[in-house]
Amino acid sequence: MDGNAIFKTRQIADDLIKQVLSIWNRSDQKENLEGIEEDPVFRLLVMALAFQFNEIDNDISRLKNEILEDFSEVLVPYDRCRAVPATVVVRTEVDGNYSEVSVDSNSVFTLAGTKVTFVPMFRSRVVKINVDSITKIDGRRWNVSISIPPSVGSLNGVSFCIKNNDFEDLSVSIKNFALPLVKPWDYSNLPWSDCFRISSMVYNKIDVYEATSSWFDLFALQNTRIFFVGDYSVGGVSLAEKKKADLVFEFFGVPSNFTLKEEDIIFNCIPLANVEVRSVEVTPQNPIVKINDNSLANDKIKRQFLFLFNPANDASLECPVDIRKVALDRFNSLNLLKLTSNIVSLFTSDFYAYQNVSSVIEGDKIAKLYSLLRDITGNVKTATTGNASSTCIMLKKGNNRNGNEDGSYIVSYMLTGGASVNTFLSMRSTFAAPPGLSHNRTIQIAEPVYGTDEVLDGNFQKMISDYYMVTRDRLVTPADIQMFCYKELFVSFGISTSMIKSVNVGHKAVVSNVHCGYEIDVDITISNTAYLQRVFGDKVKQAELRLQKKIETRSAGIYPIYVKIILQ
Numbered sequence: 001m002d003g004n005a006i007f008k009t010r011q012i013a014d015d016l017i018k019q020v021l022s023i024w025n026r027s028d029q030k031e032n033l034e035g036i037e038e039d040p041v042f043r044l045l046v047m048a049l050a051f052q053f054n055e056i057d058n059d060i061s062r063l064k065n066e067i068l069e070d071f072s073e074v075l076v077p078y079d080r081c082r083a084v085p086a087t088v089v090v091r092t093e094v095d096g097n098y099s100e101v102s103v104d105s106n107s108v109f110t111l112a113g114t115k116v117t118f119v120p121m122f123r124s125r126v127v128k129i130n131v132d133s134i135t136k137i138d139g140r141r142w143n144v145s146i147s148i149p150p151s152v153g154s155l156n157g158v159s160f161c162i163k164n165n166d167f168e169d170l171s172v173s174i175k176n177f178a179l180p181l182v183k184p185w186d187y188s189n190l191p192w193s194d195c196f197r198i199s200s201m202v203y204n205k206i207d208v209y210e211a212t213s214s215w216f217d218l219f220a221l222q223n224t225r226i227f228f229v230g231d232y233s234v235g236g237v238s239l240a241e242k243k244k245a246d247l248v249f250e251f252f253g254v255p256s257n258f259t260l261k262e263e264d265i266i267f268n269c270i271p272l273a274n275v276e277v278r279s280v281e282v283t284p285q286n287p288i289v290k291i292n293d294n295s296l297a298n299d300k301i302k303r304q305f306l307f308l309f310n311p312a313n314d315a316s317l318e319c320p321v322d323i324r325k326v327a328l329d330r331f332n333s334l335n336l337l338k339l340t341s342n343i344v345s346l347f348t349s350d351f352y353a354y355q356n357v358s359s360v361i362e363g364d365k366i367a368k369l370y371s372l373l374r375d376i377t378g379n380v381k382t383a384t385t386g387n388a389s390s391t392c393i394m395l396k397k398g399n400n401r402n403g404n405e406d407g408s409y410i411v412s413y414m415l416t417g418g419a420s421v422n423t424f425l426s427m428r429s430t431f432a433a434p435p436g437l438s439h440n441r442t443i444q445i446a447e448p449v450y451g452t453d454e455v456l457d458g459n460f461q462k463m464i465s466d467y468y469m470v471t472r473d474r475l476v477t478p479a480d481i482q483m484f485c486y487k488e489l490f491v492s493f494g495i496s497t498s499m500i501k502s503v504n505v506g507h508k509a510v511v512s513n514v515h516c517g518y519e520i521d522v523d524i525t526i527s528n529t530a531y532l533q534r535v536f537g538d539k540v541k542q543a544e545l546r547l548q549k550k551i552e553t554r555s556a557g558i559y560p561i562y563v564k565i566i567l568q
Contacts, residue, residue, distance in 0.1 A: 083304040083418035085274040086425055086451035088118065089161070089224045091266050092126055092433060093441040099149040100127040101436035102157075105195035109272055109442070110432040114424050116301060116417055118272035118431065121219065123191045124228060125157035126268045126437060134262055137248070142260045144247045155179065155229045157191070161269040161445060162225050164260060168253025170227065174245060180230035187479035190219065191228055195275060195309075195414060218273060224446045226269050266445055272431075274451055276303065276415045280393060282321060283408040287395040291413060302420040304454050305391040309412035321393050321411055418453040425450065475554040478505035484554070485524060485547060485563075493536060493543055501525040501568075507559070519560040522547070528567040540565050 090109070094101050103126055109118040129152075132145040162170065172179045182189045249265075251258065280289050291305055308321070359365065393411055425448050433442045475481050482503045489495040504523045524547075526532060536543075548563040555561065 082306060083416050083454045084452045085218065085306070085416040085418070086421045086448060087121075087218060087222050087271060087273050088425070088429075088431075088444055088448040089222060089226070089269060089271050089446045090431060090442050091161075091269050091445050092443075093268060093438045094126055094128050095433075095436055095438040098128070098436050099151045100125050102126075103193075103270060103434075103437075105193040105277070107434040107437075109434065111421075111424055112430040112432055114301075116274060116421050116424060117276050119195055119275045119277070120193050121196055121271045121273050122159070122228065123157065123193050124159045124268075124270065126270075127152050127155075127158055129158070129267045131262050131265055131267070132244070134260055134265070136260075139256070139258075140251050140254060142249045142251075144249055144265060146245055146247060147243060148245065150243060154232070156231050158229045158267065159269045160227055161266045162227070163264045163266065163445075164258070165225060166255055166258055167251040170252070171250045172227075172229075173248045173250070177232075180232050182228040182230050184219075184225050184227065187219070187477065187482075189230075195277065196273075219271065221449050222271055222446070224269075224271070226271065269445065274416050274421050275306065276417075277309075277412065278415060279410055279412045281408055281410050282393055282395040284395070289393050291391050291393055291415070300420065300423075301417040302453070303415040304418050306414040306416050309414070321395055321409065416451065418451045420451075420453070422450040475551060481505045481520070481522060481551055481555075484551065485522060488547055488550065489524075489543070492546065493539065495526060495532070495536065499527050499529075499532065501527060519562060520551075520555075522551070522561065522563045524563070524565045526565060526567050532567060537567070540567070 102123070103120050104123045105119050107120055109120075110116065111118065128149050130147045132147055134145075135143040137143055170181070170183070172181060182191065249260065251260075278291070280291065282289055393413070395409060427444060427447055429444065429448070431439075431442050433439050475484055482505055485503050486497055486500065489500065490497065502523075502525045506521055506523075507518045508521050509518055526536075544563045544565050548561055551561050551563070
C-alpha cells in the first residue's frame with residue numbers, strides 16, 4: 001500500500017471521528033460517550049469506514065475517467081480517424097462508335113495490373129469533343145472552336161479542366177448565352193455521384209457527433225481546377241444537328257501575359273477515389289457481420305471501412321445498424337491494462353480486509369505488482385499495433401424500418417485501401433476504363449494524392465479529441481452551412497434530402513442605417529407538396545429562426561445571417 005493512499009485514508013478516518021464527536025456533543029447524553037474516540041474497537045470501525053469511503057471515491061474517479069474516455073471517443077468525428085482514400089484525376093475519351101457515355105459511381109476504373117478499384121466522385125457526361133482552335137479576342141476573352149457529334153445536343157454535365165491557373169474566375173458562353181458553370185470552389189453545388197451524394201453524408205452524420213463532410217475535403221485535397229457545366233435545358237442554346245461550336249472563355253483576374261493554348265483546356269476530366277462498394281445482409285439470426293479486419297488481403301491491399309450508403313428510401317430518420325470496432329479477443333491490450341490498474345486500486349482501497357493475511361499485510365507484493373504493471377505498460381506502449389480489432393455492422397434491436405418482412409436488412413457500404421494502395425500508385429499509373437470509355441486514352445492529368453490508413457494510435461486520437469473539444473461544431477465554409485441545413489431539416493423536421501430542391505449560401509452587400517457590409521443569405525427551396533403543407537407549412541418561420549440562430553452560434557459571427565425557406 002503506497003504512502004499517499006495510507007495518508008489519505010487516515011485523514012478521512014480522522015475527519016469522520018471529528019464529525020461523529022461533533023454530533024455526539026450536540027446530543028442529550030453526551031456524558032455517556034466521553035472518551036469514545038479512544039476506544040480501539042470504535043477506531044477500527046471508523047478506519048474500516050474510511051477505507052470503504054476511499055474505495056467508493058476511487059470507484060467514482062474510475063467511472064468519471066471511463067465516461068470521459070467514452071465521450072472523447074464519441075467526440076472525435078469518425079472521418080478524422082478513418083482511412084482517407086487515394087485520389088487521382090484522369091482525362092478520358094469515349095470508345096468506338098459511342099458519342100457520349102454517362103459516368104457515375106457504377107463506372108468502376110481499375111488500376112492496371114492490380115485489383116484496386118477507383119470510383120468517379122462526380123456525375124458527368126463524357127462526350128466526343130475536340131478542340132479545333134483557340135483565338136484570342138482581347139486580354140480576357142478567348143474563342144475556343146470545338147467539334148462535336150450532332151447527337152450530343154448540349155454540353156450539360158460535361159467537365160473540363162484549365163491547366164493554366166493564373167486566373168481568379170471564369171465564365172463560358174455560346175452565342176452570348178452564359179453556360180451555368182459549377183466551379184471548383186462551389187462545393188455546395190458539386191454534382192456528387194451516388195457513392196458520395198449529400199444524402200449519404202447526412203445519413204452518416206445522424207448518429208455521429210458533428211462529423212464533417214469528408215468528400216468536400218477529399219476534393220479540396222486534389223486541388224485541380226475542374227469545372228462542370230450545369231443544366232441549361234431551359235432557355236439554353238441547343239447544339240443539336242451541329243458539328244461545330246464556338247465557346248467564348250472569359251477569364252477574370254488574369255495577368256497581362258496570360259495565355260491560353262489548346263493543351264491548356266482538357267475536356268472529360270474525372271476525379272476518382274479509391275473506393276470499393278460492397279453489400280451485406282444482416283438478419284435477426286445473424287445480426288453481426290464483420291466487414292473488414294485491418295489485415296492485408298491476398299492482393300496486399302488492407303481494406304478499411306469508410307461510409308454507409310443511405311437506403312433507397314431516405315425518409316428513414318434512424319439508421320437501422322450500428323458500426324462498431326470489436327477486438328479480436330475479449331479485451332484489447334489497453335483495456336486489459338486498465339483492469340490490472342483497477343485490481344491494484346482495489347487492493348489499496350480495501351487493504352484493511354487483508355490484515356489477517358500475513359503475506360500481504362506488509363504491502364511488498366502490492367509494490368511488486370505495481371512495478372510489474374509499469375513494466376507491462378511500457379512494453380505495450382512501445383509495441384507496434386497489430387490486428388487489434390475488426391469493424392462490424394450490428395443490426396439494432398427491434399428496428400426493421402425499410403427492412404424485409406423477415407427482419408433482414410441489406411446494408412451497402414464503402415471500403416478503401418488507404419495507404420496500402422500507395423505502393424502501386426504513381427503519376428505513370430494507367431487505368432482500365434469501364435465499358436464505353438477508351439483504355440488507352442484514359443490518362444492522369446495531375447499528381448495523385450496518396451491515401452492514408454485509419455488512426456489507431458491512442459495518443460493521436462486523444463490529441464484530436466482535445467482539439468474538437470475546443471473547436472467542435474464550427475461552421476466555416478458555405479458547404480458547412482449547407483450540410484448543416486440539410487441535417488437540421490432532416491433531424492428536427494423530418495424533411496429528407498429528396499424533398500429539398502436546393503440550399504444556396506451566398507454573400508450579399510448590404511447598406512442600411514444599421515450596418516454597412518456583407519450578410520450571409522441562406523435560401524432553401526423545398527418541394528411544395530400537400531404533405532409538406534400539412535405538416536410543415538405552419539413551421540416555416542420557426543424553422544427559419546431555428547436555423548438562423550443555430551448557424552449564428554456555430555459561425556464566427558462576422559456577418560449577419562438570414563435564412564429564407566420557400567415552398568414551391
